[in-house]
Amino acid sequence: MRHEIxxxxxxxxxxxxxxxPGEQIVTESGAMVARDTGIEMKTSLQGGIGGALKRKxxxxxxxxxxxxxxxxxxxxxxxxxxxxxxxxxxxMQPGMELFLQSGAYLASTPGVTLDTKxxxxxxxxxxxxxxxxxxxxxxxxxxxxxxxxxxDIGQQYHGYICDNTHMVxxxxxxxxxxxxxxxxxxxxxxxEGLVCNFQGQGRLWxxxxxxxxxxxxxxxxxxxxxxxxx
Amino acid sequence: MQVNLLYRPSQSLAQCWLQNGESVVAESGAMVGMSTNVxxxxxxxGFMKGLKRLFGGESFFRNTFTAQGGQGEVLxxxxxxxxxxxxxxxxxQWCIQNSAYVASSPSVxxxxxxxxxxxxxxxxxxxLLETQGxxxxxxxxxxxxxxxxxxxxxxxxxxxxxxxxxxxxxKVGKSGSGWxxxxxxxEGLVCHFEGQGxxxxxxxxxxxxxxxxxxLLPAREQ
Amino acid sequence: xxHIVKYEPTFSMLQVSLAPGETIIAEAGSMVARSSSLTMEVxxxxxxxxxxxxxxxxFFIAIIRKIVxxxxxxxxxxxxxxxxxxxxxPSLSGGIRPIQLAGNSMIxxxxxxxxxxxxxxxxxxxxxxxxxxxxEGAFFIEASGNGQIFVTSYGAIDEIDCNGSYIVDNGHIVxxxxxxxxxxxxxxxxxxxxxxxxxxxxxxxxxxxxxxIQSRNTxxxxxxxxxxxxx
Numbered sequence: 001m002r003h004e005i006x007x008x009x010x011x012x013x014x015x016x017x018x019x020x021p022g023e024q025i026v027t028e029s030g031a032m033v034a035r036d037t038g039i040e041m042k043t044s045l046q047g048g049i050g051g052a053l054k055r056k057x058x059x060x061x062x063x064x065x066x067x068x069x070x071x072x073x074x075x076x077x078x079x080x081x082x083x084x085x086x087x088x089x090x091x092m093q094p095g096m097e098l099f100l101q102s103g104a105y106l107a108s109t110p111g112v113t114l115d116t117k118x119x120x121x122x123x124x125x126x127x128x129x130x131x132x133x134x135x136x137x138x139x140x141x142x143x144x145x146x147x148x149x150x151x152d153i154g155q156q157y158h159g160y161i162c163d164n165t166h167m168v169x170x171x172x173x174x175x176x177x178x179x180x181x182x183x184x185x186x187x188x189x190x191x192e193g194l195v196c197n198f199q200g201q202g203r204l205w206x207x208x209x210x211x212x213x214x215x216x217x218x219x220x221x222x223x224x225x226x227x228x229x230x
Numbered sequence: 231m232q233v234n235l236l237y238r239p240s241q242s243l244a245q246c247w248l249q250n251g252e253s254v255v256a257e258s259g260a261m262v263g264m265s266t267n268v269x270x271x272x273x274x275x276g277f278m279k280g281l282k283r284l285f286g287g288e289s290f291f292r293n294t295f296t297a298q299g300g301q302g303e304v305l306x307x308x309x310x311x312x313x314x315x316x317x318x319x320x321x322x323q324w325c326i327q328n329s330a331y332v333a334s335s336p337s338v339x340x341x342x343x344x345x346x347x348x349x350x351x352x353x354x355x356x357x358l359l360e361t362q363g364x365x366x367x368x369x370x371x372x373x374x375x376x377x378x379x380x381x382x383x384x385x386x387x388x389x390x391x392x393x394x395x396x397x398x399x400x401k402v403g404k405s406g407s408g409w410x411x412x413x414x415x416x417e418g419l420v421c422h423f424e425g426q427g428x429x430x431x432x433x434x435x436x437x438x439x440x441x442x443x444x445x446l447l448p449a450r451e452q
Numbered sequence: 453x454x455h456i457v458k459y460e461p462t463f464s465m466l467q468v469s470l471a472p473g474e475t476i477i478a479e480a481g482s483m484v485a486r487s488s489s490l491t492m493e494v495x496x497x498x499x500x501x502x503x504x505x506x507x508x509x510x511f512f513i514a515i516i517r518k519i520v521x522x523x524x525x526x527x528x529x530x531x532x533x534x535x536x537x538x539x540x541x542p543s544l545s546g547g548i549r550p551i552q553l554a555g556n557s558m559i560x561x562x563x564x565x566x567x568x569x570x571x572x573x574x575x576x577x578x579x580x581x582x583x584x585x586x587x588e589g590a591f592f593i594e595a596s597g598n599g600q601i602f603v604t605s606y607g608a609i610d611e612i613d614c615n616g617s618y619i620v621d622n623g624h625i626v627x628x629x630x631x632x633x634x635x636x637x638x639x640x641x642x643x644x645x646x647x648x649x650x651x652x653x654x655x656x657x658x659x660x661x662x663x664x665i666q667s668r669n670t671x672x673x674x675x676x677x678x679x680x681x682x683x
Contacts, residue, residue, distance in 0.1 A: 083676055
């Protein structure tokens, strides 16, 4: 299977060419842009109802995933995420762990497993942010809203503080804690909200835009609900 | 302050490198990340200044980021996808559309321009800022930024104006001949610039993007 | 007429310089800047040879669409006896592709038209009831003639060479050669697939020809953003 990410960092689009029949790719529901008619598409609940529900309630990913199977050599397909921005492809090896922000998962090959990571006391509180843990062997694609900015903590930087809503993914080896930057006054007035402080050795991906700002910008442009007459 | 602009022209990120003790002032909500030795302080710059900014469409508060105990780095971004540019204030001064302001050196005074721009942005809640002093101003817009040299005259749609040199004179008017034509043409207001100077145009109009997508979104409570 | 497209693929802007007497027709609201010498005239885009009823029909469709939201089909004619320049841009983030037509015709999604020059005829076509289910809209534009047409997209534009059969998600179609046969249907995968796959309506193309796709679609953006909106 050959794959290529086009138009990064603006409108990442993945183009996949299957070499052998039987090769498969699993994508987030709704991600397909175009495909050879011969490719089989099956909708499934990954990990059974229990697993899928758990992911839906906690991980924020849609309940359904689509599995695309090639039926002949040379078939191709294209998939893309909903928000504008970059796509990152990670080659997962046994022993590697990747933690993804809910909503960033785009696609993977069947050897990669997704699991929700329950935060407990260290949870992220705002914006419904949860983490998915990915492990296994194969490819994993995740998307950013905006460009993908990579930071190597431990080498380039001793530590890094990032705004909660801009955090996309990080590898094992990093510890983090959530805090309010600048004290209580800043939380409500400074507009910066919650931040994550990362320490340790590992790689961190930030997205250069955040969805809540887009939602706030668009809010006044929405049609207004008609008032119900009493 | 050294500013490195990344991922232009669409997903721009401003990477500001501060010397020990150096500060940068930014629009509240613009911070994406920073190295652990940078301290952030929220300030309104005084109540009156804050109010003026609020009426100008900027948020009441701006944040000041200072590097302590060594060099530091702060990353800034805009709410929408788009481009960024660094304007040098000093020999030239600038008029900036308020939603384009991202960050600036503390030595530049960026305040709401009073008067002289009546009706420029047809009710889109946009106002003008102007700069004074010496230093850098980082602007960011929805769309790509094109730097244009006006030499004589030029007509620019007001929704596509990001910033211009304050030496230019301008006049706001309708685009079409007559009000019906303007309504149907969808062009809104245009700005007739005269003189010599630099204009920063943005290749998209945020309000148009907002209405196009906003119309597709579910209705809101109020 | 000369043109360049800058800032592809996201915030593309079309920069056109017109020789004396040349005209470019542009979608209403798309002007960014122009030389002071150009004049702008608003016209209804009813198709070249539309008679009175053709014009009336186009007028009503245009008004309805302006109210409902979407392309208005009012266009601006930019020209000048001395020549000049004009810069055009669409409202969404995305690319601009110049396409040369030489007697052939292409079909585009209604929102894809930005500008045209030369002897181009634009006709609105109804996509059928199934197309109505697709939130992206039921209207297509058929462009034919000799000249240039500039199309825009939400997202970057890519070209697929259809050689037999290819399926494209409806919201990602920018345009295609009118020589292709197309059938609008559900995404596939059976009943569970239709309801749950999120793939919605797709277009199955048969034949030989070019398909232009865009790498984002507005309904996916709406679905992604909706859970994050305040009430």
